[in-house]
Amino acid sequence: MIGSGFGGSVAALRLGRAGVETLVVERGREWPIPNDTELVIGNQDRPNSDMFWMRHITDWPAVVPTLISPVPGVMELSSEAHLNIACGAAVGGGSIVYTGVTVPPPRRYFERLYPGLSWDEFATVWFPKVRATLNASPMPPDVYGSAPFTHSRVWDAHMRKAGHAPAPLDSTFDWGVVRRELAGSVRPSAIAGETDFACSDGAKRSLTRNYLPSALATGKVSLRPLTEVTGLGRTASGRYTVEVRRLAADGSAHGAESLLCDRLFVCAGTLNTNRLLVAARETGALPDLPAEIGTGFGDNGDQFNLYAYTDLPAGPSQGSPCASGTFHDSEFGIPMRAESWQLLGAHGLPVIHTLTMTADFDNRGTFAYDRLRGRVRLADWTRDKSRPSADAGAALNAKVIAANPGVVPFSLTWPFTLTAHPLGGVVLGRSTDLYGRVKGPRGCTCWTAR
Numbered sequence: 001m002i003g004s005g006f007g008g009s010v011a012a013l014r015l016g017r018a019g020v021e022t023l024v025v026e027r028g029r030e031w032p033i034p035n036d037t038e039l040v041i042g043n044q045d046r047p048n049s050d051m052f053w054m055r056h057i058t059d060w061p062a063v064v065p066t067l068i069s070p071v072p073g074v075m076e077l078s079s080e081a082h083l084n085i086a087c088g089a090a091v092g093g094g095s096i097v098y099t100g101v102t103v104p105p106p107r108r109y110f111e112r113l114y115p116g117l118s119w120d121e122f123a124t125v126w127f128p129k130v131r132a133t134l135n136a137s138p139m140p141p142d143v144y145g146s147a148p149f150t151h152s153r154v155w156d157a158h159m160r161k162a163g164h165a166p167a168p169l170d171s172t173f174d175w176g177v178v179r180r181e182l183a184g185s186v187r188p189s190a191i192a193g194e195t196d197f198a199c200s201d202g203a204k205r206s207l208t209r210n211y212l213p214s215a216l217a218t219g220k221v222s223l224r225p226l227t228e229v230t231g232l233g234r235t236a237s238g239r240y241t242v243e244v245r246r247l248a249a250d251g252s253a254h255g256a257e258s259l260l261c262d263r264l265f266v267c268a269g270t271l272n273t274n275r276l277l278v279a280a281r282e283t284g285a286l287p288d289l290p291a292e293i294g295t296g297f298g299d300n301g302d303q304f305n306l307y308a309y310t311d312l313p314a315g316p317s318q319g320s321p322c323a324s325g326t327f328h329d330s331e332f333g334i335p336m337r338a339e340s341w342q343l344l345g346a347h348g349l350p351v352i353h354t355l356t357m358t359a360d361f362d363n364r365g366t367f368a369y370d371r372l373r374g375r376v377r378l379a380d381w382t383r384d385k386s387r388p389s390a391d392a393g394a395a396l397n398a399k400v401i402a403a404n405p406g407v408v409p410f411s412l413t414w415p416f417t418l419t420a421h422p423l424g425g426v427v428l429g430r431s432t433d434l435y436g437r438v439k440g441p442r443g444c445t446c447w448t449a450r
């Protein structure tokens, strides 16, 4: 198993329960979370090397570019042409850096994407099972009513004035920890806007608190952190070879080895699953991988819009859990979800931040192998491919501003669009069957964000 994020942890639990001996190799570190009194990894106000995977300079919205050391930090930020791609790089994968919003897809889009899967079965069996295991729930009224979530209440009020009806969203934040922060008994983390580089007090119910420990408790699953897969291949007898290098916390390499397995689960997230499989196909290491692998990539339409307001109070800080969202089927030209986001650094400032995401079925990208450099890159993404999503997000923001006197546009400029939700490249039902089993080579399965 490559990767210990959502795909890897869930697959490891299923395999462990089925009695299958499973080794999970994970490039990232296991972080000492929770720590109730100190910041474990950096944050936007206090950038440091541990925030990023092997980078020399920070690159994140609202973080002043800062020189850092290339160490196995918690977030990979890959600067592709015209698109920055962010993903987790730690034991627990994206669940360490994500914002815990846990929403099932609307039936109409799920059925369009996966015509062979039963939405009814997912809605009655699988979504509730995941929700219960992750312990996801909406923000309770006392948290929603507290000062650090003033921005959430203002977002809802402004949306309503614009004619939209925000609905509460499920979240994997641990409201008990958030309440302790509000009471002052632990260091403020979630209520101060930390999330992108983890909440050091364990305010998020990351996979390291549910699926992963359950998988390890089966006794059949073992985990090797700081072990990066560098290449895949196959022996003459049909077993998979997995080349790994061991890393130290300071980023230095501590040896390499070749692992052998009968079944290979590639759960390295969208970016790195594509990197590993496209390279394996194009170098001839796994030549029978389907030609579709690497195609059908999308940026989830991620767009960020802001405005400032004068008509309502601003809280002392902006809490990071997302309280609510809206869904827009056709008003903005493309199906779009909007979520009430926060801005760490806007302590006491009347600033509203909205994240919009779209279902753009037309604008897709391709991962290709660059033979000269021996690297897989996103080959054909252009600003035009992000344009429909950018226009839709901006139109919603403009509508909310127009409906609320005293509200003015405000922007944070950044050179590239950022996606925190890279999807596709190994498309379910196209490169794989509907169980994620890769077409072509036997015994290779991909469970990643689709």
Ligand SMILES: Cc1cc2nc3c(=O)[nH]c(=O)nc-3n(C[C@H](O)[C@H](O)[C@H](O)COP(=O)(O)OP(=O)(O)OC[C@H]3O[C@@H](n4cnc5c(N)ncnc54)[C@H](O)[C@@H]3O)c2cc1C
Pocket (backbone or CB within 6 Å): 002, 003, 004, 005, 006, 007, 008, 025, 026, 027, 028, 086, 087, 088, 089, 090, 091, 092, 093, 094, 095, 097, 098, 099, 100, 101, 102, 103, 196, 227, 228, 229, 230, 267, 268, 269, 270, 272, 273, 420, 421, 447, 448, 449
């Ligand atoms: C800042 C941010 C906020 C987000 N907020 C939300 C949210 O609120 N709600 C939501 O639903 N989603 C959110 N997401 C997206 C979510 O995190 C991803 O969709 C999800 O983690 C994808 O799961 P995955 O298993 O495909 O990959 P991941 O969770 O990324 O796991 C892949 C794992 O594989 C490891 N790996 C990669 N390459 C190698 C290699 N070569 N060798 C060994 N190990 C490797 C990685 O280190 C990682 O641990 C957010 C993402 C980011 C970056």
